[in-house]
Amino acid sequence: MAEDNKLKPFxxxxxxxxxxxxxxxxxxxxxDLAQITDISRKTLSNxxxxxxxxxxxxxxKLSDSLGGSPESWMNLDTRYWIDQGNGNDQMTETxxxxxxxxxxxxxxxxxxxxxxxxxxxEDYEALYHSIWDYRDPDVTFEVYEKEARYCARQAKSxxxxxxxxxxxxxxxxKKNAVEISVGPYFPEKLEQISGKLLDYTISETGVxxxxxxxxxxxxxxxxxxxxxxxxxxxxxxxxxxxxxIVYTARYDRVDxxxxxxxxxxxxxxxxxxxxxxxxxxDDVTEKEKKSxxxxxxxxxxxxxxxxxxxxxxxxxxxNYLSEVKLKxxxxxxxxxxxxxxxxxxxxxxxxxxxxxxxxxPVKELFPPSLIFG
Numbered sequence: 016m017a018e019d020n021k022l023k024p025f026x027x028x029x030x031x032x033x034x035x036x037x038x039x040x041x042x043x044x045x046x047d048l049a050q051i052t053d054i055s056r057k058t059l060s061n062x063x064x065x066x067x068x069x070x071x072x073x074x075x076k077l078s079d080s081l082g083g084s085p086e087s088w089m090n091l092d093t094r095y096w097i098d099q100g101n102g103n104d105q106m107t108e109t110x111x112x113x114x115x116x117x118x119x120x121x122x123x124x125x126x127x128x129x130x131x132x133x134x135x136x137e138d139y140e141a142l143y144h145s146i147w148d149y150r151d152p153d154v155t156f157e158v159y160e161k162e163a164r165y166c167a168r169q170a171k172s173x174x175x176x177x178x179x180x181x182x183x184x185x186x187x188x189k190k191n192a193v194e195i196s197v198g199p200y201f202p203e204k205l206e207q208i209s210g211k212l213l214d215y216t217i218s219e220t221g222v223x224x225x226x227x228x229x230x231x232x233x234x235x236x237x238x239x240x241x242x243x244x245x246x247x248x249x250x251x252x253x254x255x256x257x258x259x260i261v262y263t264a265r266y267d268r269v270d271x272x273x274x275x276x277x278x279x280x281x282x283x284x285x286x287x288x289x290x291x292x293x294x295x296x297d298d299v300t301e302k303e304k305k306s307x308x309x310x311x312x313x314x315x316x317x318x319x320x321x322x323x324x325x326x327x328x329x330x331x332x333x334n335y336l337s338e339v340k341l342k343x344x345x346x347x348x349x350x351x352x353x354x355x356x357x358x359x360x361x362x363x364x365x366x367x368x369x370x371x372x373x374x375x376p377v378k379e380l381f382p383p384s385l386i387f388g
Contacts, residue, residue, distance in 0.1 A: 028153045029095045030077075030088060031063035036154065037081045052076040068096060083157065091153060111136035115143050118152045118179045120242055127240065127388040129187060146186055156182055176244045181296050184242050185250060191387045192235050192259045200233030200257050202284065208232060209280050209319045216273055216351035222380040225276070234283070235259040238378070238386045246301075249275040251282050252294035258283050264378045266300075270357025272377040274316060275299050281315030282308075300361075321348060322358055329364045336365050341373070 038048060045063065049056045054076060061067035069077075069092035074085040112135075115121060121139050125132050130145050132138040147155060159182045208228055215221035226236045234257065241247040241263040248271065250261040260279045262272060275297070282295045286308055297309070305313070317323065325348060332340055336359065345352040353375045359365040378386070 028091065028151055029065045030069050030092045031065050033088075033091060033154065033157070034063050034077070034081070036158070041081075048080065051080050065095070065099075068092060094153070108136045112139045114152075115139040117175065118156060119143055119146065119183050120176075120180055120244075123243055124187075129388050146183060146190075152179075159185075177246065180242045181245045181247060184239070184245055184247065185252070185294055185296060188237070188239050188250060188259070188261045188387075189252070189254055191237055191239060192254045192261075194387075195230075195235045195237060195385070197230045197233050197235055197257055204232040205229075205234060205258075205280065206284060209277070209284065212273070212277060212280075212319050213321060213348075213350050216269075216354050217349060221351070222269075222272070222377065223382065226382070226385065229260070233257050236262070236385060238262050238264055238381050240388050241265045245296075246298045248297055248299045249279050250294060250296045251279040253287065253291035256291075258287070258291075267376045267378045268353065268357065269351060269375040269377045269380075270354045271299075273351070273354045274320065274357065274361075277316035277319045278312050281312040281319065285311055285315055320354070320358065321350070322362075324348065325350070325355065325358055326362060326364065329359055333364045334366070336370075338370060341370060 034048070037043075038045065043051075045059060046056065048054075049059045052059075052073075054062075054073060058067065058073075062069060062073065069089060071085065071089065074088040074092075077083070077088050078085045112121075115136075116139070119139075119142065121132070121142055124130055124142065130142050132142045143152070156179055160178055208225065212225070215225040218224060229236050235254070237259070239261050246265075247263050248265050249263060250259075252259055260276065260283075262275055264272070278297060278299050279295070282297075286295070295308075295312075297312075299313075325344070328344055328347070329336060341352065341356060345355045348355065353373050356365065356370055356373050360367050
């Protein structure tokens, strides 16, 4: 291997480096931060120039003013001073692998066949660099977390992994989106698709048809399976001027596909009018702790799928909807029957254990060229 192609260790990032990035992002000066935090200019200067270690009281003030937790600021400072004393080249094999594993589920990604690699620390670092180039995770993941409009459900025990793995999944999706070619984006055409989405659901070729029409509208669509601890059903973002919708098939069901698609279309129509920055990573099954933007997307998706009318018709039969009535409603509403059933189950009108013979798999309906693992 040529010397220039050898893997390079991550550069130790100091608290000062992170503060400088945050100040640049916020448009603040060092004097602004000193005034806001009541940290003296001299002390702040010493911290920012790596001449003084961070105290807990400083970490609390930085957390209050710049975000992040006091623990994350203290951990960053501790890691920096350890690196200064030992050098990354002195980290053990286990430490190097554990660090990458915090940000990237290496073995799972290898098992999916997304990236090759082995089991050594060098293999772990090479896989990370394939995804993230040579960006240091301690900085990169802080920045990406701030850009997310919403990050999927986070169980307390898995919160760090949920955030990091979701962001890694998003980075891989961006790379896969490059493989899909579409023309210019026309938001008014996407609005038209949303207005007739139920028509696609009742067509035998509706899944392929809506994907083709999305592409004609300038919207890229791909299927990329979720990663463990991410709880992702779908995502949307802009890449090189075009919107991208990603479906995970976490629940390989037709009803989950149509609602996830409607939800991501809603985000594109509602939340990218002024800026195409940021991204949405969605667990559409989550019912609690939703942001205002997520509630808006849910409301728009339910409007697209005519959910209010569905629930009105189903109310007299709540909790004892028969198979015959389900078929009658599907025909009356011009909606695919498994989608109708999924909506009624989600809203508590039908028990999840009933009528599931009408649930259909969806992944087999996608063109193989659009499935990335």
